[in-house]
Amino acid sequence: MKREDYGRLRWRCSRRALLELDIALTRFLDERFDQLSEEQQQVFVELADMEDHDLWYLISGQAECEDPRLAPIVALLRKS
Amino acid sequence: MSIPVLKFDAVIVGAGGAGLRSAIQLSEAGLKTAVLSKVFPTRSHTVAAQGGVAASLGNSEEDHWHWHMYDTIKGSDWLGDQDSIEYMCKAANEVVVELEHYGMPFDRTDNGKIYQRPFGGHMSNFGEKPVRRSCAAADRTGHAMLHALYQRNVKANTQFFVEWMALDLIRDAEGAVVGVTAMEMETGQVVIFHSRATIFATGGAGRIFNSSTNAFINTGDGLGMAARAGIPLEDLEFWQFHPTGVAGAGVLITEGVRGEGGILRNSSKERFMERYAPNAKDLASRDVVSRAMATEIKEGRGCGVNKDYILLDITHLDPATIMKRLPGIREIGIQFAGVDCIKEPLPVVPTAHYQMGGIPTNYTGRVVVPKGDDLASVVPGFYAAGECGCASVHGANRLGTNSLLDLLVFGKSAGDSAVEDLKAGKAHRELPQGAAEQSLARISALDNRKGGANVYETGLAMRRCMQDHAGVFRFGDMLKKGVDKILEIEKAAHELEIKDKSMAWNTARTEALELENLIEVAKATMISAEARKESRGAHVRDDAPDTPEFPNGRNDKEWLKHTLFFPQEGNKIVYKPVNMKPLSVETIELKTRSY
Numbered sequence: 001m002k003r004e005d006y007g008r009l010r011w012r013c014s015r016r017a018l019l020e021l022d023i024a025l026t027r028f029l030d031e032r033f034d035q036l037s038e039e040q041q042q043v044f045v046e047l048a049d050m051e052d053h054d055l056w057y058l059i060s061g062q063a064e065c066e067d068p069r070l071a072p073i074v075a076l077l078r079k080s
Numbered sequence: 081m082s083i084p085v086l087k088f089d090a091v092i093v094g095a096g097g098a099g100l101r102s103a104i105q106l107s108e109a110g111l112k113t114a115v116l117s118k119v120f121p122t123r124s125h126t127v128a129a130q131g132g133v134a135a136s137l138g139n140s141e142e143d144h145w146h147w148h149m150y151d152t153i154k155g156s157d158w159l160g161d162q163d164s165i166e167y168m169c170k171a172a173n174e175v176v177v178e179l180e181h182y183g184m185p186f187d188r189t190d191n192g193k194i195y196q197r198p199f200g201g202h203m204s205n206f207g208e209k210p211v212r213r214s215c216a217a218a219d220r221t222g223h224a225m226l227h228a229l230y231q232r233n234v235k236a237n238t239q240f241f242v243e244w245m246a247l248d249l250i251r252d253a254e255g256a257v258v259g260v261t262a263m264e265m266e267t268g269q270v271v272i273f274h275s276r277a278t279i280f281a282t283g284g285a286g287r288i289f290n291s292s293t294n295a296f297i298n299t300g301d302g303l304g305m306a307a308r309a310g311i312p313l314e315d316l317e318f319w320q321f322h323p324t325g326v327a328g329a330g331v332l333i334t335e336g337v338r339g340e341g342g343i344l345r346n347s348s349k350e351r352f353m354e355r356y357a358p359n360a361k362d363l364a365s366r367d368v369v370s371r372a373m374a375t376e377i378k379e380g381r382g383c384g385v386n387k388d389y390i391l392l393d394i395t396h397l398d399p400a401t402i403m404k405r406l407p408g409i410r411e412i413g414i415q416f417a418g419v420d421c422i423k424e425p426l427p428v429v430p431t432a433h434y435q436m437g438g439i440p441t442n443y444t445g446r447v448v449v450p451k452g453d454d455l456a457s458v459v460p461g462f463y464a465a466g467e468c469g470c471a472s473v474h475g476a477n478r479l480g481t482n483s484l485l486d487l488l489v490f491g492k493s494a495g496d497s498a499v500e501d502l503k504a505g506k507a508h509r510e511l512p513q514g515a516a517e518q519s520l521a522r523i524s525a526l527d528n529r530k531g532g533a534n535v536y537e538t539g540l541a542m543r544r545c546m547q548d549h550a551g552v553f554r555f556g557d558m559l560k561k562g563v564d565k566i567l568e569i570e571k572a573a574h575e576l577e578i579k580d581k582s583m584a585w586n587t588a589r590t591e592a593l594e595l596e597n598l599i600e601v602a603k604a605t606m607i608s609a610e611a612r613k614e615s616r617g618a619h620v621r622d623d624a625p626d627t628p629e630f631p632n633g634r635n636d637k638e639w640l641k642h643t644l645f646f647p648q649e650g651n652k653i654v655y656k657p658v659n660m661k662p663l664s665v666e667t668i669e670l671k672t673r674s675y
């Protein structure tokens with residue numbers, strides 16, 4: 001990922017409305033993001049674009065991820 | 081270097097509830113209005129608010145704004161200004177109904193009215209019994225509110241500058257505010273926003289503490305900008321703490337966990353609340369529980385290697401109950417404490433939650449500062465609302481659901497005042513020479529400094545210092561040491577170095593700029609707290625205990641006054657009397673605050 005794109009992503013992951021997501025997403029960036037394929041990284045970018053409550057419900061297991069494309073990354077976020 | 085200048089009638093910094101509410105007034109009055117935000121508006125921290133917004137609609141039972149006013153004054157431990165509080169409680173119904181008209185999907189009663197529920201501290205008939213006053217939209221009140229306000233702004237043609245960070249306030253030779261400098265994150269370009277009215281709605285600064293329920297964005301930028309421009313900060317010694325944030329992470333664990341039977345334990349597994357509150361035990365009020373936890377930790381009975389947290393135990397509850405009644409709690413434990421609360425207790429600490437103080441304003445949202453004999457002289461062109469402002473309605477302690485109300489009421493009044501002033505006034509005042517110099521100098525210092533302080537380490541030192549020395553329960557000697565320490569850390573915070581010098585999306589630079597704001601708030605908090613030698617509301621000192629002469633440690637003879645902290649004038653403090661005179665009703669006379 002280009003430095004600029006990564007910088008934007010980092011900002012959008014670390015300045016959320018919910019503290020839960022600030023922590024979960026930045027930790028994911030620090031610990032897991034590099035190991036993803038380019039395609040998976042794009043899926044993560046898409047997830048990071050979601051509304052805060054919706055995304056937190058997915059990560060915290062209060063909602064199930066219906067989209068088979070997003071589900072594997074959500075599963076990683078749950079465990080990260 | 082020539083800096084681009086963008087001209088607007090009004091510039092609003094902040095797109096949370098307060099900023100968006102004020103923008104509606106300006107845009108709908110046909111004024112050219114810009115709103116700047118570090119994030120997309122609906123990612124502002126207002127989204128996190130779940131509990132609701134207070135208004136004495138009386139939909140479920142009899143209620144009155146005068147009762148709400150009484151509760152708010154009592155909650156504030158009589159430090160709140162009674163004119164502002166009357167204004168807010170009276171305006172509540174109107175702003176909530178307006179919000180309903182903007183499309184806010186409030187929960188409803190069977191007959192279609194806004195449904196209301198009880199919330200701590202809100203009572204009927206001047207403190208008699210709990211009343212249902214909180215209006216909510218499921219568990220997404222803040223989220224729904226921001227969406228409704230944002231849509232209304234889009235219709236009104238408010239111009240948004242998203243992912244822009246305001247850097248400094250611009251004042252002319254007479255002290256009038258004529259705009260702000262801001263940086264577009266995508267390019268790193270600095271621009272001047274030249275305006276006739278500037279409204280700050282930048283939210284709180286909860287990130288000064290190591291344990292905070294606030295999201296990372298709450299770095300007190302508005303307060304930092306105001307402080308650098310010579311505006312004093314009011315009542316920053318008053319911070320509300322929530323007893324149970326996950327240790328280390330801050331993520332809030334709802335009171336419901338103790339409601340369902342959760343028990344707080346110290347390092348010897350003792351249920352220590354039995355000693356502090358024999359009747360209510362773990363369900364005692366927030367401040368009692370927080371103080372008991374802080375005392376256990378201070379006296380060496382905390383848990384873990386550093387003996388710095390308390391355990392919240394629900395392992396005796398049926399796992400099915402936990403999953404059903406406390407949705408999300410198990411995941412919070414796993415994600416943020418690495419603990420499965422069904423099997424092991426959760427590590428928790430009292431956690432900073434809400435900033436009562438801020439930029440001093442009157443109830444019209446105009447910023448007011450001392451000038452000669454006048455302790456509340458209006459700063460032309462400058463307004464503030466929401467958590468960054470201090471009108472002061474929360475005084476020494478905020479009631480739950482009153483902050484969403486605060487941002488609606490004072491967001492609107494700040495907007496109205498700006499409209500009124502702009503209609504009366506003429507053209508833009510001239511920009512002073514070198515209007516952007518301060519900001520450019522700060523950025524270039526960051527880019528060019530070698531051997532400076534590390535941003536992460538300096539921020540951590542600040543947060544730890546605040547938590548240890550100015551936490552939920554305060555000790556005279558610790559506060560004194562805290563002042564020395566924070567002044568040391570301040571030096572480092574003004575000597576930061578960053579490695580990444582790139583222009584676009586340079587988060588290292590943004591974080592350094594945020595830290596320069598945080599440190600202003602941290603310093604104001606520590607010094608103001610050290611100076612206030614009484615206990616009042618959320619400011620509780622070990623050396624100002626409960627005595628017959630001073631119930632709860634409150635000393636009205638000496639301390640019934642607001643702190644105004646002037647960082648630009650040798651960290652001087654000026655005190656300003658509390659306004660005890662409401663607008664139309666009688667003064668709510670001083671009483672001991674007890675529930």
Ligand SMILES: Cc1cc2nc3c(=O)[nH]c(=O)nc-3n(C[C@H](O)[C@H](O)[C@H](O)COP(=O)(O)OP(=O)(O)OC[C@H]3O[C@@H](n4cnc5c(N)ncnc54)[C@H](O)[C@@H]3O)c2cc1C
Pocket residue numbers: 093094095096097098099116117118119121124125126127128129130131132133222244245246247281282283284293294295297301302332433434465466467468480481482483484485487
């Ligand atoms: C977990 C939690 C739950 C809460 N629940 C409730 C509740 O139920 N009821 C209640 O009444 N209160 C509640 N509160 C408090 C309440 O949510 C806040 O006080 C309130 O939302 C603050 O709103 P605001 O508009 O002042 O600021 P925010 O919503 O924080 O918005 C600040 C805005 O300023 C912008 N900004 C900041 N600095 C800059 C800069 N330098 N340049 C450009 N833009 C900038 C940000 O991007 C953002 O748009 C809760 C708080 C928390 C933390």
